[in-house]
Structure formats: structure tokens, C-alpha cells
Amino acid sequence: MTLTNHDLVELTAWRRQLHRHPEISNEEKDTAAAVVAFLSDSGPDKVLTGIGGHGVALVYDGAAPGPTVLFRCELDALPIEELSEVAHASRVPGKSHMCGHDGHMAIVAGLGWRFGRQRPARGRVVLMFQPAEETGDGAAAVVADPRYQEIAPDFAFSLHNLPGVPLGDVRLKAGTVNCASRGMRVRLTGKTAHSSMPETGTSPRLAVAELITAFPGLGSETFADDGFRMVTVTHATMGEAVFGIAPGYAEVWACLRTRQDDNMASLCAAAEQLVAETAAASGLDHAVSYHEIFVASVNAEDAVEHLRQALDEEGISHSEEALPMRASEDFGLFGRSASSAMFFLGAGTTHPSLHNPDYDFPDDLIPIGARVFARVADNLLG
The missing domain is CATH 3.40.630.10 (Zn peptidases)
Known part of the structure; x- marks a missing residue:
């Protein structure tokens, strides 16, 4: 043409x-x-x-x-x-x-x-x-x-x-x-407190720090391998933008990526287990949802x-x-x-x-x- x-x-x-x-x-x-x-x-x-x-x-x-x-x-x-x-x-x-x-x-x-x-x-x-x-x-x-x-x-x-x-x-x-990928949105819920008495609330701060550090460790293999897995933390937020309230809520967002569709389910399971264990250790409720799903x-x-x-x-x-x-x-x-x-x-x-x-x-x-x-x-x- x-x-x-x-x-x-x-x-x-x-x-x-x-x-x-x-x-x-x-x-x-x-x-x-x-x-x-x-x-x-x-x-x-x-x-x-x-x-x-x-x-x-x-x-x-x-x-x-x-x-x-x-x-x-x-x-x-x-x-x-x-x-x-x-x-x-x-x-x-x-x-x-x-x-x-x-x-x-x-x-x-x-x-x-x-x-x-x-x-x-x-x-x-x-x-x-x-x-x-x-x-x-x-x-x-x-x-x-x-x-x-x-x-x-x-x-x-x-x-x-x-x-x-x-x-x-x-x-x-x-x-x-092109790899499969999906966004994982993690919501952590505890209880707010006055910032002068944080011990009376349940803060997600330690859980947020743990997830930000641990998520990338779920990756495995080199990109040349079909077993390639990758987790990238893309966003995190905690509490309100004020000085007088110790936070009771937080979110951590991560992008999960695999070279093969078959490996995505196992990566999601590993990430969800990490979230559940981390939230439980801090006495938090948690919820996970997935967004922007690409095969x-x-x-x-x-x-x-x-x-x-x-x-x-x-x-x-x-x-x-x-x-x-x-x-x-x-x-x-x-x-x-x-x-x-x-x-x-x-x-x-x-x-x-x-x-x-x-x-x-x-x-x-x-x-x-x-x-x-x-x-x-x-x-x-x-």
C-alpha cells in the first residue's frame, strides 16, 4: 500500500x-x-x-x-x-x-x-x-x-x-x-488515637514499613526465566495530614508482574499471605483488591x-x-x-x-x- x-x-x-x-x-x-x-x-x-x-x-x-x-x-x-x-x-x-x-x-x-x-x-x-x-x-x-x-x-x-x-x-x-501484571491495593485498618497517647490506638505504621520492605523480596528468578516474578511498591499513604492524630488507617499499593500467566496466581497468593501475617502481627484488619489487570x-x-x-x-x-x-x-x-x-x-x-x-x-x-x-x-x- x-x-x-x-x-x-x-x-x-x-x-x-x-x-x-x-x-x-x-x-x-x-x-x-x-x-x-x-x-x-x-x-x-x-x-x-x-x-x-x-x-x-x-x-x-x-x-x-x-x-x-x-x-x-x-x-x-x-x-x-x-x-x-x-x-x-x-x-x-x-x-x-x-x-x-x-x-x-x-x-x-x-x-x-x-x-x-x-x-x-x-x-x-x-x-x-x-x-x-x-x-x-x-x-x-x-x-x-x-x-x-x-x-x-x-x-x-x-x-x-x-x-x-x-x-x-x-x-x-x-x-x-509483554508480561502479565496487576495492581494490588492493600488496606490496613486499626484505631486512631491522640498523638500524645498513641498507645491507646492501633497504628499501621510498622505494618506499612514491613510491607514496603518485604514486597520486593517476593520476586524471583531473572527476567530471562519463565519463572520471573516482580513486585514493585508504587504508593503508600497513612493517616491524615495532621499532627494531632496517630493514624488508624493506611494503604500500600504494589504492582505484581510475571512473565507467564500461570505464575500470577502463586505470586498473588504469596503476597496475600504476607499481608495477612503482617497485619495480624500489628493487630490490624486488612483487605486486598486487584486493579488494572493485564494478561x-x-x-x-x-x-x-x-x-x-x-x-x-x-x-x-x-x-x-x-x-x-x-x-x-x-x-x-x-x-x-x-x-x-x-x-x-x-x-x-x-x-x-x-x-x-x-x-x-x-x-x-x-x-x-x-x-x-x-x-x-x-x-x-x-
């Missing part, structure tokens, strides 16, 4: 407009509407809105029966204040596209233009603009939506830009590429082969270097019912890192990502 210069100007301008008006997870109503409006002239055969929240799926049917091939991107931005000086910087205080989802949307929108002009020979192409990737809620909500069965794919593909890799180079491998993203061998073929035919350099990654990605659930794979597209060796306040998606990646996806679709549906 070759996008014209006019196409690239339009896609770049649209990407920058999305960048100016970011919406965070589960709030992407206007972004979803912008997607539908932008691709309306491409004449999709079916448009599903509100799927899994604010998700949008556009379907382009082929002339003959064949497989369904889904290409997924993300709608949501992050709760980060942008600190760049680009002309298209975020106009929404405290929110910004610091992960490049605006660019991923532009890439997939380019596919919409392509298949609006020339339908696949057979089967169908589905463009999935997924909500709430950053919180891990989106893929689960999309897949659980009854309307997902209308577009249930045989193949699912996605990409993510990756700073630190040469611009336009690709990282791709079969097997696990491992595992690339299927046959889907990876389709990507490798497309990359070779497009003359794009690729390797397995830097994979798998510790970071999580809300794409793994699509692989539970389809042959799926994600590749990582280099954003430049000196480009600001993802989630940094000065990050901005490199527009030069729009035609590269669109070419790869279009080639995959042509090879599967031609």
Missing part, C-alpha cells in the same frame, strides 16, 4: 488534532466520535460504536468468503501533564498522548482509507479502536461485549511504537512479548510469520532484540480466541521514552505501520 502525500498530510494533521484533545481511559467519547467521522467517507460496511465502552469497530467486507483479520489500536491518553513545546501540544490540563496512541490511530485510519478504496478480495478487515488500554480494562470489555461475536477475528494484529529502537526498525518474536501478551507463531513475511516484502529491518519486555500491554486477550501478534516499531534511539512528559509520536511512522498492516491483509485476504 502506498499512501499519497495528500493522505499523509491529512493523517498527520488528524493525528495532531487527536494529540491536542486527549481523553484518558474510559472517557474517550469524543475521540471515538472523531474516528467515526474521519473514516465515514471510506464507506465501511459495518460500524460498531460503544463496544466495550467507547470502542469503535469498522468492518470492510471482501467479495468472497474468507478469514476475518482484525487490526487493533488504542483510543486513550494518559493522566500526564505535557511538557513539550510542539505546536500541537495537549490543550487539556493534566492529560496527554504520551504513549503514542494518537499515532497508532492514524496508522489504522490509513488502513481504513485503503480498504475503503479497494476492498479485500475475500474475507473481511476489522479496524478496532480499543478503549481503556492503559488501565487494562479495555480488551476485556471489548471481548466480553456480545457484539464482539459479530466481528470475531481469525487473526488479530497490533503494534506499538518503541523509543530506543532505530526509527522505522521493528522488533518481533513469537511467544511472550501476558503472547505472539502466535503463525501470526508472527505473517508479520515477518510482510516486513521482508516491505524491506523493513526486524529482529527479536529487546523482547520480551517487562512492561504490560492490553492486547493479550485478543489472542485467547484468535491467532494474534504484536510488533514494536522503532521511534528512534534518542526519542523521549513512553509516558515521559516530553514524548510525541514520530509522524514518520504513520506510513511504515500502515504499509506493514496492509501487506499482512493483502497476503491473508488477496
Whole structure:
């Protein structure tokens, strides 16, 4: 697929407009509407809105029966204040596209233009603009939506830009590429007291200190091993911000991470046991809840082969270097019912890192990502 210069100007301008008006997870109503409006002239055969929240799926049917091939991107931005000086910087205080989802949307929108002009020979192409990737809620909500069965794919593909890799180079491998993770919120409840008589209350201070110190010790193995486990303390709070009250309540938050889904249950059990024993030692009640749950993203061998073929035919350099990654990605659930794979597209060796306040998606990646996806679709549906 070759996008014209006019196409690239339009896609770049649209990407920058999305960048100016970011919406965070589960709030992407206007972004979803912008997607539908932008691709309306491409004449999709079916448009599903509100799927899994604010998700949008556009379907382009082929002339003959064949497989369904889904290409997924993300709608949501992050709760980060942008600190760049680009002309298209975020106009929404405290929110910004610091992960490049605006660019991923532009890439997939380019596919919409392509298949609006020339339908696949057979089967169908589905463009999935997924909500709430950053919180891990989106893929689960999309897949659980009854309307997902209308577009249930045989193949699912996605990409993510990756700073630190040469611009336009690709990282791709079969097997696990992103870890499973989940947030663990621990609540400790005792009894407040006057700060002059702390002995009359039950303070969580020792338990908080113990958990902050002990949680990381639940990790094991090196990252190269399938048994890799990691616990990172991300937040802690205790009592009120006053001097006259000895605290009776505290919270400790931690992110649990494993390379394999099978190991997450045992890590959760070990962490819950640690919490129970620590709380009991201080005479505290405790409660545990889990949030932002990501399953491992595992690339299927046959889907990876389709990507490798497309990359070779497009003359794009690729390797397995830097994979798998510790970071999580809300794409793994699509692989539970389809042959799926994600590749990582280099954003430049000196480009600001993802989630940094000065990050901005490199527009030069729009035609590269669109070419790869279009080639995959042509090879599967031609």
C-alpha cells in the first residue's frame, strides 16, 4: 500500500488534532466520535460504536468468503501533564498522548482509507479502536461485549511504537512479548488515637514499613526465566495530614508482574499471605483488591510469520532484540480466541521514552505501520 502525500498530510494533521484533545481511559467519547467521522467517507460496511465502552469497530467486507483479520489500536491518553513545546501540544490540563496512541490511530485510519478504496478480495478487515488500554480494562470489555461475536477475528494484529529502537526498525518474536501484571491495593485498618497517647490506638505504621520492605523480596528468578516474578511498591499513604492524630488507617499499593500467566496466581497468593501475617502481627484488619489487570501478551507463531513475511516484502529491518519486555500491554486477550501478534516499531534511539512528559509520536511512522498492516491483509485476504 502506498499512501499519497495528500493522505499523509491529512493523517498527520488528524493525528495532531487527536494529540491536542486527549481523553484518558474510559472517557474517550469524543475521540471515538472523531474516528467515526474521519473514516465515514471510506464507506465501511459495518460500524460498531460503544463496544466495550467507547470502542469503535469498522468492518470492510471482501467479495468472497474468507478469514476475518482484525487490526487493533488504542483510543486513550494518559493522566500526564505535557511538557513539550510542539505546536500541537495537549490543550487539556493534566492529560496527554504520551504513549503514542494518537499515532497508532492514524496508522489504522490509513488502513481504513485503503480498504475503503479497494476492498479485500475475500474475507473481511476489522479496524478496532480499543478503549481503556492503559488501565487494562479495555480488551476485556471489548471481548466480553456480545457484539464482539459479530466481528470475531481469525487473526488479530497490533503494534506499538518503541523509543530506543532505530526509527522505522521493528522488533518481533513469537511467544511472550509483554508480561502479565496487576495492581494490588492493600488496606490496613486499626484505631486512631491522640498523638500524645498513641498507645491507646492501633497504628499501621510498622505494618506499612514491613510491607514496603518485604514486597520486593517476593520476586524471583531473572527476567530471562519463565519463572520471573516482580513486585514493585508504587504508593503508600497513612493517616491524615495532621499532627494531632496517630493514624488508624493506611494503604500500600504494589504492582505484581510475571512473565507467564500461570505464575500470577502463586505470586498473588504469596503476597496475600504476607499481608495477612503482617497485619495480624500489628493487630490490624486488612483487605486486598486487584486493579488494572493485564494478561501476558503472547505472539502466535503463525501470526508472527505473517508479520515477518510482510516486513521482508516491505524491506523493513526486524529482529527479536529487546523482547520480551517487562512492561504490560492490553492486547493479550485478543489472542485467547484468535491467532494474534504484536510488533514494536522503532521511534528512534534518542526519542523521549513512553509516558515521559516530553514524548510525541514520530509522524514518520504513520506510513511504515500502515504499509506493514496492509501487506499482512493483502497476503491473508488477496
